[in-house]
Amino acid sequence: MKRIFLSALVALACLPLRAEPVTVFAAASLKGAMDEVVAAWGGEARISYAGSSALARQIEAGAPADVFISANPDWLDWLEAQGVALERADLLSNSxxxxxxxxxxxxxxxxxxxxxxxxxxxxxxxxxxxxxxxxxxxxxxxxxxxxxxxxxxxxxxxxxxxxxxxxxxxxxxxxxxxxxxxxxxxxxxxxxxHPPIRYPVAALTEAGAPVMAFLQGAEAAEIFARHGFGLVSE
Structure with missing residues (x-):
């Protein structure tokens, strides 16, 4: 019986673990577009919308975000100054x-x-x-x-x-x-x-990197454009 129990534990340990949802913090103005983009991405994600300042302060305080999209570069600059490691790129524009x-x-x-x-x-x-x-x-x-x-x-x-x-x-x-x-x-x-309105995106963890890559791709660009956003390449 003990041998059977141990064998069962080994078998369970070999089963693939369910991936945790990716957590995305996004500026409130992105809500409609990001809901659609994340649905197109197809993975599990939790999205938190608020003012960029509030989200940045939550991240600095230790909130478990994988991706952050701010409505201006300043709050990403602030996070970097606080020692938060991130990979960033400009993504969208607005008026x-x-x-x-x-x-x-x-x-x-x-x-x-x-x-x-x-x-x-x-x-x-x-x-x-x-x-x-x-x-x-x-x-x-x-x-x-x-x-x-x-x-x-x-x-x-x-x-x-x-x-x-x-x-x-x-x-x-x-x-x-x-x-x-x-x-x-x-x-x-x-x-x-006013200063140019730019939305930078940042990957804060390895889990956020695939989401950031999708946000920079053609499918996401089409969705963002349909919602009225400009692309930084424009």
């Missing part, structure tokens, strides 16, 4: 737009010169908020708009404030406006009014 509710269509950046509340992601931490503030400063609008800004934890939360009518206007990425039928684009900010 910044002003939106209103779809049933309250307005036209032109001059709409910001009124007294309406303006929804934005956190202007000192979240990339969308940082880019948006830079654009407003470049156009000499921040001094008047700043006191009316309603800050949200991430860009999708700012988008929701506009779609739900909590704020008449909002600064979000063009891809966010495309993903939300409840809003309409009022104006697109000139590219030169």
């Amino acid at each position: 910044m737009v002003l939106v209103s509710r779809a049933d309250d269509l307005r036209v032109g950046i001059d709409q910001l010169k009124g007294d309406d509340r303006v929804a934005m992601a956190l202007v000192e931490a979240v990339p969308a908020g940082i880019y948006g503030k830079a654009a407003l400063e470049s156009l000499a609008l921040w001094e008047s708009v700043g006191p009316r800004v309603v800050q949200a934890d991430n860009v999708r939360a700012a988008l929701a404030l506009v779609a739900l009518g909590e704020a008449p206007l909002g600064l979000v990425y063009a891809t966010d406006a495309l993903a939300e039928p409840g809003v309409a684009v009022v104006a697109t900010f000139p590219e030169g009014s």
Whole structure:
């Protein structure tokens, strides 16, 4: 009986172990596209969406992420400065737009010169908020708009404030406006009014390397383009 039991243990030890799901941390603005990309990849993955600043701080604190896609390079630079080892590459681009509710269509950046509340992601931490503030400063609008800004934890939360009518206007990425039928684009900010919007991807573990490679491939590129993202090669 003992010999049979030992033989059974050996047999079980030889069975292939079930691979753990890959954990992906991604900027909130990537949600629709990344859900589709991960489904196309076909492997098991857990995806956590939030503002890039919050995700970077979680990683630095020891959160078990295999892949991180930030909405700007600064938070990857910060992680490297904290001693986090990673392999990185620029992946996507985007643009910044002003939106209103779809049933309250307005036209032109001059709409910001009124007294309406303006929804934005956190202007000192979240990339969308940082880019948006830079654009407003470049156009000499921040001094008047700043006191009316309603800050949200991430860009999708700012988008929701506009779609739900909590704020008449909002600064979000063009891809966010495309993903939300409840809003309409009022104006697109000139590219030169803010730093280039780049989404870098980083593999933080060996398990994340195949996912990063897929994200840089043709199939993922087609999905990202369909969701309105530019490719860094463009």
